[in-house]
Amino acid sequence: MKTYRRRIREKIIQALYTIELTGADMDSASDWLxxxxxxxxxxxxxFYKQVLQSIQDHKEEIDGYITKHTFNWDMSRIAIIDKNILRMALAELLYFEDIPPKVSINEAIEIAKKFNSTDKSSKFVNGILDATYNDLKSSGKIKKCGRGLINNSSRNTSRSEEKHSTEK
Incomplete structure (x- = not known):
């Protein structure tokens, strides 16, 4: 039976929450989920293990992006759930070429609504991810390819130009 990624993402957030609160290692904090x-x-x-591993491997970099776009907020002031939702979404944006950016952002917003650490969590998550995504996109740090993804538009253009030139 296929497991929907939203459910997996929710489990990832639960694992990250457990790790942050208890200081447990990734395996013991996540396997029971x-x-x-x-x-x-x-x-x-x-997918579950790859996302968790990428967050663990790149936590400093990911947290740097969060810090950059939260201006007057110290990381310790951000609700643990919100912080981990941001980490998960940024890991997907940065390290999972097959996941469209809009999917990662929308999933994060929906999970923020569900877990609702504050009444404005989803808006906070949306604002930070939108700003970070725009920053990453303009600096060329997001490498996405495939159907419906960022780099696909240039490939489609060249394919249609190629097709058009062969038809003449």
Whole structure:
């Protein structure tokens, strides 16, 4: 049975929350969250572990982007849930070429609405991710390719130009 990525993302947030509150290592904090349904879906388990690992491996860089776009906020003042939603979405934006940016951002906003650490969490998450995405896109740090993704537009243009020139 296919496990939907939103459910996996929610489990990722729960694992990150556990790690932050208890100081537990990633494996012990996250393995208990893998339900039998998730365990049956090797793609879901792989996605779950890859996102967690990328956050762990690049936490300083990811937190740097959060800090850059929260201006007058100290990281310790950001609600733990919101901070981890931002970390997850930024990891997807930066390190998962096959996930469209809008999907990562929209999923983060919806999860922020569900977990609702404050009444303005979803707006906060949206604002930070939007600013960070625009910054990353303008600096060329987001490398996305494939159907519906950033670099696809230039490939489609060249394909249509190629097709058009061969038709003449």
């Amino acid at each position: 893998i339900t039998p349904q998730i365990a049956e879906d090797s793609g879901a388990v792989r």
